[in-house]
Amino acid sequence: MAEYNQANELTIINRAKNNDEDAIKILVDTHSGIYCQIVSKYAHIMNQYGSNYEDIIAGKDSFIFDAARTFKPEKNVRFCTYVGNLARYRCLNFINAEKKYVNSLSEKLDDLTEKELALDENKIVEEIDFCYNILGQLKDKRIM
Secondary structure, three states, X not given: OOXXXXXXXXXXXXXXXXXXXXXXXXXXXXXXXXXXXXXXXXXXXXXXXXXXXXXXXXXXXXXXXXXXXHOOHHHOOOHHHHHHHHHHHHHHHHHHHHHHHHHHHHHHHHHHHHHHXXXXXXXXXHHHHHHHHHHHHOOOOOOO
16 A cells, blocks of 8 residues: 555546545545544534534544545545545535524424414413303393
8 A cells, every 4th residue: 555645646546536445545544634624613503503523533534535536636626625625615515504594494493383373362262252151141140
């Protein structure tokens, strides 16, 4: 197995793009740290929205492999920077998507609650009118 360094970075990435298992293992071993470090920064926020930190970390191998497949060396960015940025974007996209979902659910719940309250008020008024109507028909002096 070749040693990973900046000089042979592109060679290893190209081998990984061609499904070379040794190259993929080198990339995963080399860049797991940056991936885990970035994800751990956002873990507490992501946990609030129902994400499991262990599940995200477990997907690091496929994440790094996908990053190697989409990496474009002509952008003049090192692969470790690219992996770090992708990990950050992944976390932020998850958080933003969940915020939208939570906000839309809370808006729907607020609308539903308002409608139910309006319905409940109308029902209460109808029930009170119904009771007074029945009581009004009784001939007992103690009631009125």
